[in-house]
Structures are given as C-alpha cells and as structure tokens.
Amino acid sequence: MDSVTPSVLITSVLNPNMRIFDVVMRTEYGTSYNSYAVIGSEKIALVDSSHLTFCEAYFDHLDAALAGRVPDYLVMNHTEPDHSGTVAALVERYPDIIIVISQAGAIYLKNITNRADLKLQIVKDGDSLDLGGKTLHFMIAPFLHWPDTMFTWLPEEKVVFTCDFLGAHYCEPQLFDSKVTYREAYVGAVKNYFDCIFGPFKGYVLKGLDRLATIDPQFVCTSHGPILTAGVEYQRNLERYRQWATVEPCANKRIPVFYCSAYGNTERLASHVARGLLRGLPSAEVTCYDLNQHDLSELAAALNDSDAFLLGSPTINRDALPPVWNLLACVDAVAIAKRPVALFGSYGWSGEAIPxxxxxxxxxxxxxxxxxxxxxxxxxADDLAAAEKLGEDFARSLPAGCC
Ligand SMILES: Cc1cc2nc3c(=O)[nH]c(=O)nc-3n(C[C@H](O)[C@H](O)[C@H](O)COP(=O)(O)O)c2cc1C
Ligand SMILES: [Fe+2]
Ligand SMILES: [Fe+2]
Incomplete structure (x- = not known):
C-alpha cells in the first residue's frame, strides 16, 4: 500500500489517458484523482474522493488501505464531481460515514448527489477534528477552485491536503514529485492547470498562498498529479503560483488583436488595426493572434491579461466564427467588466458577426x-486606412495607466 506517512495512506486512481478535462481543458499528460485515508488511533478519515468513472478502482484501493476497517469520516475539501462522483456509492458502502465539509460544499453536495440522507458535519475556518493522535485542522480557502474549497492540515504528520490547489493534470506511475521523470512536462502541466483553473481567481490564489505560509508542511497532498514534497516541487510551485497570480503593474499597455479569417480579408484588417494602434500609442505592446494558430489557453491568458483588446471576425452563416466564440467562452467574467474592446471584420451581404x-x-x-x-x-485602400484609424482612435481613447 502506498503511503505518504505511516498514517496517511494513498487511495488515488490514475487516469493517464484523459485528454480533455471539464470539456474545455486540454490535458496532454492525463491526470490522477488523488485521495487519501488518515488513520488515527480512534477514527479513520478519508480525504477527498474520486471520479465516478473510476469508482471500482477507487474502492479497490480503499479496501487495500483500510484492510477491513470502516472509515468514520469523509473530508470533502471540494465538491466538483471529479472528487465527489463516488460519494453516493461510498455512502451506500458505509452508511454511517460522516461527511466533513464547508458550508458552501454542503449545499453543493446535496444538489450533486440529490440525497437528503447524507450525514454532514459542516466545519468553519479554524475548526478541527480529533482522530486520536491525529488532528485535522480546516482552513477555508474559497475559489480554489470553487467557493466551497478548504484545505485540511494534519500537523502531527506535517501533511496538508489542498485539493486542486497546487495540483496538475499530470500522470506518471510514480506518485511523488521527487520521482517525476519528465520534469519539464510536469512544470508545463502545472502552468496549464493554473491558467485554466486559477487564472480567474488570482486574488484568492494569493490569499491561499498566504494561508499555506502559516504552516510548515513536509508533504502537500493535492487532488491531481504528484504529491508535493518540501524541498522538491512544493516551494517551487508556491513561487510559480505567486509569480503567475501577481499582476505586475506594467509600464506599457497590452493590447492583443485577435482575429479569424477564412479568405484573408479580416486578417488584412487586423494588421492595419495593429499598425494604427501603435500610431495612437507607440508604447503599447500589440500582438496579433490568428485564433486558429494558437492554443486556446494561450489565447485566453493573452485576453485575460490584456488592458484592452480587439476582436475581428468575418460573418459566416450569419454569425461570427466558432474560434471567436470559443475565446469569449474563456474570458474571466469578473475581470472583463469595463475592459475596452473594439470590433472589426469583413462580410459579404448581411454582416451579423459584429452586432x-x-x-x-x-x-x-x-x-x-x-x-x-x-x-x-x-x-x-480606404478600408485599410479606416482600419488604421480604428486602431489609432481606439488607442487614443484608452484611459491612462494600466488595468
Ligand atoms: C461559407 C460562407 C458563408 C458566408 N456567410 C455569410 C453570411 O451569412 N453573411 C455575410 O454577410 N457574409 C457571409 N459570407 C461572406 C464572408 O463574410 C466574406 O467572404 C468575407 O469577406 C470573408 O472574410 P475573411 O476573408 O476574413 O474570412 C460567407 C462566406 C462563406 C465562405
Ligand atoms: Fe475543481
Ligand atoms: Fe479537481
């Protein structure tokens, strides 16, 4: 039986074949659904659960870890179905199990399982649970990744369970960061995970990092990817997260120009718009992105980190093109408020894309x-001049300073 420490057993399930997570997130290296069992002298607590698809494997691992013992608690740090999918089956197996959960998590879990018979113990920040020689301390950490999230700290073992936070969709047979074979790929997966899952919640990420700075874990048991160890990837991931979550006040405005073009017409407008932007604001950082030539997560990061942006689409079948809508599906809905944006595009007869x-x-x-x-x-030539004018006027209309 794999374990983190003698009393923290690993019940994780590997899913090396996953290539898309949550419909939109590309996961080149698969993932794992990590879960654990904490064995106290009096009580046993499971920490996090698994994806329904892997219920059988999860129960096999639980059986191996528990060796006939019955768990008293399930600590749910976060209720997204990749961690709560097996809860209903778990409750069937262990009808007396008490689910330890945040206030928000309790509401979500009721609606996710549609069960009124769950035995819930709602915990607040600072609450603790004694398992006999092992104590679980709960730290509410909202929006990491959902409003329900909390961390669970086990000081006797110097282990903290952070669920999605600091994790990665990355799968190797080895379960610890010290054993990772393809380190560059792992770091890329950490970044991809951060961008997709935590990009919209940068302020909360910084708060989460501050909370972790109050404890001194030897192991960080995330719910995806390798377990982090102090002195290996833990501190590096803390530094990476702090860097990625800190929006540096920039000297220059970032104004990306996103476009799609079937026959090159909208593309030509884009390059003239970009030229006009630089005429209006020579210090601006202007980058043109053909939406079909870049990864969606890269495009989303460029949009979400921008001070202002432009979007160009032709009209095809009375609409803007799908890559444009895909990009807009990735905007950080909080940060986009009041963000200046200008639109352009070529059309044939009806031109619905822009409206x-x-x-x-x-x-x-x-x-x-x-x-x-x-x-x-x-x-x-007049249209291209108008495109340059659009860029110039838009640049000149932007408020001073950066967003
Ligand atoms: C399959 C197809 C469907 C189109 N549907 C529309 C349409 O519904 N309304 C319209 O105004 N133009 C329509 N057009 C015309 C394009 O908008 C026009 O060719 C435009 O110049 C293409 O710009 P682009 O080179 O940037 O792709 C369509 C073109 C194609 C190829
Ligand atoms: Fe999540
Ligand atoms: Fe998750």
Missing part, C-alpha cells in the same frame, strides 16, 4: 468601442 459580438461583449459588461469597422468583402 452579435457587440451584444455578447455588452452582456459581459465590457466597454465596447462605439466605432466598429465592417468592410464588405475585400478591403479597399
């Missing part, structure tokens, strides 16, 4: 620039 995008961005509460540019079919 549709205007509506969507207005719904998202972005500051949509009034003068969008719509050009019929191939841009003329």
């Amino acid at each position: 549709h995008l205007t509506n969507r961005l207005t719904d998202l509460k972005a500051a949509v620039f009034a003068d969008a540019l719509r050009v019929q079919f191939t841009p003329t």
Whole structure:
C-alpha cells in the first residue's frame, strides 16, 4: 500500500489517458484523482474522493488501505464531481460515514448527489477534528477552485491536503514529485492547470498562498498529479503560483488583436488595426493572434491579461466564427467588466458577426468601442486606412495607466 506517512495512506486512481478535462481543458499528460485515508488511533478519515468513472478502482484501493476497517469520516475539501462522483456509492458502502465539509460544499453536495440522507458535519475556518493522535485542522480557502474549497492540515504528520490547489493534470506511475521523470512536462502541466483553473481567481490564489505560509508542511497532498514534497516541487510551485497570480503593474499597455479569417480579408484588417494602434500609442505592446494558430489557453491568458483588446471576425452563416466564440467562452467574467474592446471584420451581404459580438461583449459588461469597422468583402485602400484609424482612435481613447 502506498503511503505518504505511516498514517496517511494513498487511495488515488490514475487516469493517464484523459485528454480533455471539464470539456474545455486540454490535458496532454492525463491526470490522477488523488485521495487519501488518515488513520488515527480512534477514527479513520478519508480525504477527498474520486471520479465516478473510476469508482471500482477507487474502492479497490480503499479496501487495500483500510484492510477491513470502516472509515468514520469523509473530508470533502471540494465538491466538483471529479472528487465527489463516488460519494453516493461510498455512502451506500458505509452508511454511517460522516461527511466533513464547508458550508458552501454542503449545499453543493446535496444538489450533486440529490440525497437528503447524507450525514454532514459542516466545519468553519479554524475548526478541527480529533482522530486520536491525529488532528485535522480546516482552513477555508474559497475559489480554489470553487467557493466551497478548504484545505485540511494534519500537523502531527506535517501533511496538508489542498485539493486542486497546487495540483496538475499530470500522470506518471510514480506518485511523488521527487520521482517525476519528465520534469519539464510536469512544470508545463502545472502552468496549464493554473491558467485554466486559477487564472480567474488570482486574488484568492494569493490569499491561499498566504494561508499555506502559516504552516510548515513536509508533504502537500493535492487532488491531481504528484504529491508535493518540501524541498522538491512544493516551494517551487508556491513561487510559480505567486509569480503567475501577481499582476505586475506594467509600464506599457497590452493590447492583443485577435482575429479569424477564412479568405484573408479580416486578417488584412487586423494588421492595419495593429499598425494604427501603435500610431495612437507607440508604447503599447500589440500582438496579433490568428485564433486558429494558437492554443486556446494561450489565447485566453493573452485576453485575460490584456488592458484592452480587439476582436475581428468575418460573418459566416450569419454569425461570427466558432474560434471567436470559443475565446469569449474563456474570458474571466469578473475581470472583463469595463475592459475596452473594439470590433472589426469583413462580410459579404448581411454582416451579423459584429452586432452579435457587440451584444455578447455588452452582456459581459465590457466597454465596447462605439466605432466598429465592417468592410464588405475585400478591403479597399480606404478600408485599410479606416482600419488604421480604428486602431489609432481606439488607442487614443484608452484611459491612462494600466488595468
Ligand atoms: C461559407 C460562407 C458563408 C458566408 N456567410 C455569410 C453570411 O451569412 N453573411 C455575410 O454577410 N457574409 C457571409 N459570407 C461572406 C464572408 O463574410 C466574406 O467572404 C468575407 O469577406 C470573408 O472574410 P475573411 O476573408 O476574413 O474570412 C460567407 C462566406 C462563406 C465562405
Ligand atoms: Fe475543481
Ligand atoms: Fe479537481
């Protein structure tokens, strides 16, 4: 039986074949659904659970860890179904199990399982649970990854369970960071995970890091990817998270220009818009992104970290193109409010792309620039000049300072 310490046993399930998580997140290296059993002299607590698809493997691992003993508690640090999918089956197996959970988590878990018979023990920040010689201390850590999240600290073993926080969709047969074979790939997976899961919650990430600074763990048991060890990847991941979550006040405005183009018309507008932006604001950092040439997570990061942005789409079948909508599906809904955005695109006869995008961005509460540019079919020299003017006017309209 794999273990973190003699009384913290590993019941994780590996899923090396997963390539897409939560519908939108690409996961090149698979993942693991980590879970644990903490054995006290009086009581046993399971920490986190598993994905329903892997229920059988999870129960096999539980049986091996528990060797006939019955768990008293299930600590649910976070209720997303990749960790709560097996809860209903677990309750069938162990009808007396008490689920230790945050207030928000209790509400979600009731609605996720649709069971009224769950035995819930709601904990607040600072509460603890004595298992006999092993004490679980609960630290509420909202939005890491959902509002329900908490960390569980086991001081006697110097082990903290952080669920998604500091984790990665990364799977190797070895369960510890010290054993990772492809370290560069692992670090890439940590970054991808941070961008997709925690990118929208940077302020909460910094608070989570501050909470972890109050304890001194030897092992950090995340719910995905290798277990972190002090002196191996733990401190490095803390530093990485702090760096990625800290939005540096920048001297120059970042103004990406995103576009899609079937026949190159919108693309030509994009390059002239970019030229105009630099005329209006020579210090701006302007990057043009063809939406079909970049990874969605890279595009989303460029959009979410921008001070202002432009979006270009042709009209195809009375709409903007799917890559444009995919990008807008990734915006940080909180941070996009009041973000200046301007629109442009080529069309043939009806030109619905720009009005549709205007509506969507207005719904998202972005500051949509009034003068969008719509050009019929191939841009003329005048149209290209208008594109440059759009860029220049938009740049000049931006408030001083960075977002
Ligand atoms: C399959 C297809 C469907 C189209 N549907 C529309 C449409 O519904 N309304 C419209 O105004 N233009 C439509 N167009 C015309 C394009 O918007 C026009 O060719 C435009 O210049 C393409 O710009 P691009 O080169 O940036 O892709 C369509 C073009 C194609 C190829
Ligand atoms: Fe999650
Ligand atoms: Fe998760």
